Amino acid sequence: MTLEVHEPPDYVPRPVATDPDRALIEKTVKDLPWAEITFVVLKHDENNWIEGSGSLAPEDGLSARYMLDSQEFVASQAPESLDEVIALLESYRLQDGHWKRMIAWQ
Numbered sequence: 683m684t685l686e687v688h689e690p691p692d693y694v695p696r697p698v699a700t701d702p703d704r705a706l707i708e709k710t711v712k713d714l715p716w717a718e719i720t721f722v723v724l725k726h727d728e729n730n731w732i733e734g735s736g737s738l739a740p741e742d743g744l745s746a747r748y749m750l751d752s753q754e755f756v757a758s759q760a761p762e763s764l765d766e767v768i769a770l771l772e773s774y775r776l777q778d779g780h781w782k783r784m785i786a787w788q
Contacts, residue, residue, distance in 0.1 A: 683700070683701060683702070683724055683725060683726055683775060684697055684699070684700050684724070684725045685697070685698040685699045685700075685702040685706065685707060685710060685722070685723070685724055685725075685771075686698060686722075686723050686725065687710065687714060687720070687721065687722050687723070688720070688721035688722075688723070689714055689715055689718075689720045689721070690715060690718040690719070690720065693721070695723075698710050702724075702775070704768075704772050704775070707724070707768060707771050707772055707775065708768050708772075710722060711734070711764055711767055711768050711771070712764060712768075716736075716737055716738040716764065717737060717738060717739060718737055718739075719735065719736060719737050719742060720735065720736070720737065721733055721734075721735040722734050722735070722767070722771065724771050724774055724775060729749060729751055729752045730749060730750060730751065731748065731749050732746070732747075732748040732749075732770060732771060732774040732781065733746065733747050733748065734746050734761060734764075734767030734768075734770060734771060735747075736760070738764075743760055744760050744761045744762070744763075744764075744766075744767060745757060745760050745761070746760065746761050746767065746770055746785065748774070748781075748787070755787040756787065757785045757786065757787060758785070758786040758787065759785050759786050760785075761785065766784070766785075769781075769784065770784055770785070
């Protein structure tokens with residue numbers, strides 16, 4: 683899996699690591715500029731990934747979506763914190779299925 687970020691000002695995808703561990707996922711998420719819209723993506727490939735995005739500004743909020751075999755799903759209830767985004771990414775990394783049950787997807 684590849685961890686990548688898209689951050690202001692240009693939002694150009696920037697690979698962070700291949701096969702990241704939980705500590706690197708957590709550090710990456712917490713070090714990003716969440717005052718503005720930001721994206722962090724954990725990818726198997728272009729058609730299978732999970733993303734935490736948004737901002738901590740109340741008018742924006744956080745969001746999550748995932749792609750499974752080219753079919754996109756969006757969280758119907760947004761993550762409430764960066765810790766929840768980290769938990770989603772870590773669960774997806776482990777492929778334990780828990781990430782599918784953590785929030786409702788549509």
